[in-house]
Amino acid sequence: MAAPLVTVICLCYNQKRFVREAVESVINQSYAPVQIIVVDDASTDGSRDSINQLKIQYPQLEVLLLNENMGNCRAFNRGLALAKGEYMIDLAADDVLLPDRIKIGVDALQQAGDDYGVHFCDAELIDETGAFVNHHSDKYPHHTIPQGDIYEQVIKRYFICPPTIMFRRSVMDKLGGYDETLAYEDFDFWIRSSRQFKYTYSPEPLVKKRVVKNSLGSKQEKFFNRHAESTFRVCKKILDLNRTAEEKKALTKRIRYEIKLSLRLLNIWLAIKYSSLLVCNVRKRYTH
Numbered sequence: 001m002a003a004p005l006v007t008v009i010c011l012c013y014n015q016k017r018f019v020r021e022a023v024e025s026v027i028n029q030s031y032a033p034v035q036i037i038v039v040d041d042a043s044t045d046g047s048r049d050s051i052n053q054l055k056i057q058y059p060q061l062e063v064l065l066l067n068e069n070m071g072n073c074r075a076f077n078r079g080l081a082l083a084k085g086e087y088m089i090d091l092a093a094d095d096v097l098l099p100d101r102i103k104i105g106v107d108a109l110q111q112a113g114d115d116y117g118v119h120f121c122d123a124e125l126i127d128e129t130g131a132f133v134n135h136h137s138d139k140y141p142h143h144t145i146p147q148g149d150i151y152e153q154v155i156k157r158y159f160i161c162p163p164t165i166m167f168r169r170s171v172m173d174k175l176g177g178y179d180e181t182l183a184y185e186d187f188d189f190w191i192r193s194s195r196q197f198k199y200t201y202s203p204e205p206l207v208k209k210r211v212v213k214n215s216l217g218s219k220q221e222k223f224f225n226r227h228a229e230s231t232f233r234v235c236k237k238i239l240d241l242n243r244t245a246e247e248k249k250a251l252t253k254r255i256r257y258e259i260k261l262s263l264r265l266l267n268i269w270l271a272i273k274y275s276s277l278l279v280c281n282v283r284k285r286y287t288h
Contacts, residue, residue, distance in 0.1 A: 117197025
């Protein structure tokens with residue numbers, strides 16, 4: 001039986017320094033067949049020149065050059081419209097796939113069964129020069145990582161390294177793509193997908209996550225950032241998605257954490273909104 005096609009959507013925004021390494025990490029996978037879609041989100045640093053050079057060198061690349069900056073969620077969805085793979089990876093242009101990342105992910109999902117929709121793994125954290133910093137598992141040890149139905153745990157705490165995610169196309173079809181009203185996609189994807197699909201974890205570090213100054217992730221705890229408002233919107237979704245009293249407790253824990261964070265960052269209005277959400281959560285009743 002032929003190996004299933006895997007689509008990697010590589011999102012680039014002002015990452016000229018790194019996009020070649022990201023793309024070539026897909027080209028050099030031990031697995032085939034792979035569809036590579038490079039989406040440039042209206043970069044202004046010369047990334048497009050690098051992408052066009054890569055296209056000449058690797059004709060199999062599918063390139064989508066956006067005329068206006070759309071942000072991660074909208075840009076990914078534009079690439080998603082071109083995707084043909086049974087399995088998918090969302091790869092930022094400053095991260096790197098290690099050679100067996102796709103092979104191990106496909107094998108893990110096929111062995112786990114159809115109710116498992118997402119695979120994730122350990123990662124090597126690297127700096128802007130590519131030098132090794134540490135492993136994700138140094139802070140989040142393997143024995144603490146849940147598998148299977150992880151929905152409640154995702155509400156409570158962070159433990160997934162975002163660029164290590166690989167998923168079945170059927171997951172994205174169910175979700176209807178990323179929510180384009182959000183400033184970032186990770187938390188929302190984890191919540192919505194884990195409500196409907198199980199997750200499987202591999203302890204091997206299969207991805208290099210680059211820690212870059214002024215990246216979206218580095219801005220998560222800055223004053224008055226769009227990221228914080230998006231997190232609130234995801235918490236509102238959780239209120240609607242929850243089914244049990246234990247999940248209600250998990251959301252209470254999350255909201256209290258977000259209130260403290262909002263107050264620390266002087267985002268008083270958001271803290272008030274979270275307080276109202278907490279009241280709604282307390283009043284909600286479940287039979288389980």
